[in-house]
Amino acid sequence: MSGGTRLENANPLIFQRSGERRLTATDEDEDLHCYFDISINDPEHPLSLEELNVVEQMRVNVNDQESMVSVEFTPTIPHCSMATLIGLSIKVKLLRSLPDRFKIDVHITPGTHASEDAVNKQLADKERVAAALENSQLLEVVNQCLSSRAM
Amino acid sequence: MNTFAAVLMVALLPCICINRKALKQEAGSELLYEMKGALELLQRVSAHADASCWYVAWSPAGTLLASCGGDRAIRIWGKEGDSWECKSVLADGHQRTVRKVAWSPCGKYLASASFDATTCIWKKTNDDFEFLTVLEGHENEVKCVTWAPSGNLLATCSRDKSVWIWEVDEEDEYECVSVVNSHTQDVKHVVWHPTQELLASASYDNKVCIYKEEDDDWGCRATLEGHESTVWSLAFDPEGQRLASCSDDRTVKIWKESTPGDGSTDESWKCVCNLSGFHGRTVYDVAWCRLTGALATACGDDGVRVFREDPTADPEQPVFFMSAHVPKAHGQDINCVSWNPKEAGLRATCSDNGEFAIWKYNSDS
Numbered sequence: 127m128s129g130g131t132r133l134e135n136a137n138p139l140i141f142q143r144s145g146e147r148r149l150t151a152t153d154e155d156e157d158l159h160c161y162f163d164i165s166i167n168d169p170e171h172p173l174s175l176e177e178l179n180v181v182e183q184m185r186v187n188v189n190d191q192e193s194m195v196s197v198e199f200t201p202t203i204p205h206c207s208m209a210t211l212i213g214l215s216i217k218v219k220l221l222r223s224l225p226d227r228f229k230i231d232v233h234i235t236p237g238t239h240a241s242e243d244a245v246n247k248q249l250a251d252k253e254r255v256a257a258a259l260e261n262s263q264l265l266e267v268v269n270q271c272l273s274s275r276a277m
Numbered sequence: 278m279n280t281f282a283a284v285l286m287v288a289l290l291p292c293i294c295i296n297r298k299a300l301k302q303e304a305g306s307e308l309l310y311e312m313k314g315a316l317e318l319l320q321r322v323s324a325h326a327d328a329s330c331w332y333v334a335w336s337p338a339g340t341l342l343a344s345c346g347g348d349r350a351i352r353i354w355g356k357e358g359d360s361w362e363c364k365s366v367l368a369d370g371h372q373r374t375v376r377k378v379a380w381s382p383c384g385k386y387l388a389s390a391s392f393d394a395t396t397c398i399w400k401k402t403n404d405d406f407e408f409l410t411v412l413e414g415h416e417n418e419v420k421c422v423t424w425a426p427s428g429n430l431l432a433t434c435s436r437d438k439s440v441w442i443w444e445v446d447e448e449d450e451y452e453c454v455s456v457v458n459s460h461t462q463d464v465k466h467v468v469w470h471p472t473q474e475l476l477a478s479a480s481y482d483n484k485v486c487i488y489k490e491e492d493d494d495w496g497c498r499a500t501l502e503g504h505e506s507t508v509w510s511l512a513f514d515p516e517g518q519r520l521a522s523c524s525d526d527r528t529v530k531i532w533k534e535s536t537p538g539d540g541s542t543d544e545s546w547k548c549v550c551n552l553s554g555f556h557g558r559t560v561y562d563v564a565w566c567r568l569t570g571a572l573a574t575a576c577g578d579d580g581v582r583v584f585r586e587d588p589t590a591d592p593e594q595p596v597f598f599m600s601a602h603v604p605k606a607h608g609q610d611i612n613c614v615s616w617n618p619k620e621a622g623l624r625a626t627c628s629d630n631g632e633f634a635i636w637k638y639n640s641d642s
Contacts, residue, residue, distance in 0.1 A: 226609055226630060229558065229577070250525070250559075251481070251507065252577075252610070252629075253376075254463070256329070256347065257392045257418045257436070260373045 185235065193227045195220060200235040209239055213249045214258065215271040314571075314583055314600035316624075319635040322361055324352055330627035332377045332613045337384040339619030344633050345375035351389055351399075353406065354633075361635060365405055370397040377421050382428045390422040396433050398451065412451055414441060425469045425476075432476050434464035440478050440488065442495050459486045459497035466510045471517045471567075479508035485522050485532070487546065501532055503548045512565040512572075519595075520546070521572060523560035528553040529574060529584075531595060550595045555582060558610075564624075566616040571638065572597060573624060575611035580604045581626055583638055600640065607632060 185198035197216055201209040217232045224230065232249050234242040248254055259265050324330050328347030335342055342354040342361065351367040373392035380387055387399040387406060396412040396419050416437035423432050431443040431451070442455040463481035470476070476488040476495075485501035485508055506525035513520055520532045531550035557578035564573045572584040583601040590596040607628035617623035622640070627633035 247481075247506070253420070253465070254436075256374060260392055 193225075194229045194231070195224060196231045196233075198233060198235045200238045209234060209241070209245050210248055211267065211271070213245060214255065215268050217249060217255060218259065218268050219272055314585070314638060314640045316581065316583065316601045316603050316606075317637045317639070318603075318606075319637055320361055321632055321634045322354070323631055324354075324363075324627070324633050325350065325631040328631055329374075329612065329629040330631050330633055331374065333615050333625045333627045333633050334378050334380055335615055335617050335625065336380050337382055337618060339617045339623075342625055342633070342635075343378045343380065343387060344627060345378045345389060346627075346631065347374045348631075349373060349375060349391075351375055351378055351387070353387075367399060367406055367408075370399070370408060370411075371395065373418075376419065379422050379424055381424045382426055386424075388422040388424065388431060390419040390433060392418040394419060394435070396422050396431075398449075400449070409449060410451060412443060412453075414453060414456075415439070420464060421466045423467050423469055425474060426471060427474070430469075430474070432467045432469065434467045434478055436463040438462060438464060438480075440464055440467055440476070440486075442476070442488075455495035457488060457495055457497060459488075459500070460484065463507075465507065468511045468513065471513055471515065473517065475517075477511050477513070477520055479511050479522060481507045483508060483524075483526075485511065485520070485546075499534075499546050501546050501548070503530055503551075504528070507559075509560065510562045512563045514565050515567045515570060519549070521563045521565055523563040523574060525559040527556045527558065527560060529556075529560060529563055529572070531597070533593070549593060550597060552584065552597055555584075555599055556580075561611065562613045564614045564616050566621070567618060568616070568621040569640065571600070571616075571640065573614045573616065573638075575614040575626055577610040578604075579607055579609060579611060579628075581606040581611060581614065581636070585640065601638060607634065 187196045197220070199213065199216060201212060213232050213234065217230060220230045233246040236242065239245065324344045325346030325348045330344055330346045333342055333344045340355060341364070343351060344354065345351045349368070349371050351370070352363050353365040354361045355364045370389060371391035371393050375389050375391045377390045378387060385401050387401070389397045389399070394415050394417055398409045398412065399406040400409040412433065415433065415435040418436045419433050420436065421434050425431070429445055431445060432440060433443070434440045438458055438460050440457045441453050443451050444454045445451050460478065460480040461482045464478050465481060466479040468477050474490060478486045478488070483504045483506055486497045487499040487501070488495055489498045504522065504524040504526050508522050508524045510523050511520060518533060521529055522532065523529045529552040530548050532546045533549045534546050556574065556576045557580070559577040560574050561577060562575035566573070570586060574582045576582065581603050582599055584597040585600040587596040587598065606626060607630055609629035611626050611628050614624065614626045622638040624636045624638055625633055626636065
């Protein structure tokens, strides 16, 4: 996390941001599709995660009846050491935005990361997440990741 | 174009729990066992404002309930008339979440384990609690603290992968007598055997370890493998012959110690029962009632469940089935379930929504 180390992914592929997304609800039979305005900054790159293709919008699934949200994200490069931090930031964003009744699952798109099982297990462990967020330094980094950017 | 139509559902959707109310005996028998029980909510208390209530523990006399939570406080609750009221607040002991609390067998002391890496000991004086001492040493969050039935030993465990055993003498002096590193990951829970000086621990490494003292040395004597994910909690049965474990893999397993008849001292614990398909999400806690033998679970799908044992089953292959189930017992995950040690059927649960609830379980509805 220090600024002095060489960036792992110096030339990221940049994808077109798919336009402004607002929180909308379409009344469908079973599922409630919410479009989250997830603008999270990759700690190493001053661009939104979506522009870096880290979080793909289509992988957010919301089931309002079951009070479940599932987010699948693809880290920028397979060996990215920031995968846990990115996943944690997504989880925190959802925890802060959603009603308490929601169960939140955040995990890495299968096959896109060398340590996906280990990262997924950490993200699923709410005790670890709660303890991590009591670490003021880590919380500060997460908050920086989540700070809204006018782009 | 709706790209959302092509969403890849990788998230594990919780299965809808089915309340199994009856178990048919083997073919030929006409008996239909209906062990249906009922859980009645007695009271709901908002104990820790804007924070998770992580644990509740009954005092040995069964008259007080200690709760602890994300607001870094411990609260002691007592019954006044028909309702539970807050008697004490222990707020200055910890700098971070208090994860678990444990009463000493005599009821005069309370221990609290915190994410601030310390364990505090509180002494009961008249109606209040005084801070006595702090046990330091763990490198990071302490996940559990538990008193041995003798009252002379205490065990703690931590994300630093270790289990510490402490001795306490008559002058209230605490000393660490052993540090055991048998787990390869975060240790979530430790529990003492009800009658022997034997300790069990549950870990993020999916295993359970059993510790005994041999030649003044505490060490892991058996490792129980079988769970496919983090083991969150443990409970011994009233006689101490079996151990229940619950896990993120959504199962509860019952283990029994078997000593081989060939005279060797090698003990092994075998899984004799596997309760799967009942819980929709992670099972965070399991509690075995000393008075009735009922097994209660706390689950991340917000439901509370009670299991009873089929009395006609082979003791080597016990059969448990669900006797009661309240699907949305709390609005959020249930972190803990605890049976009252003196009043049969009385039970407490607590949740991420900061509440605890008191229930009455009747085995025949």
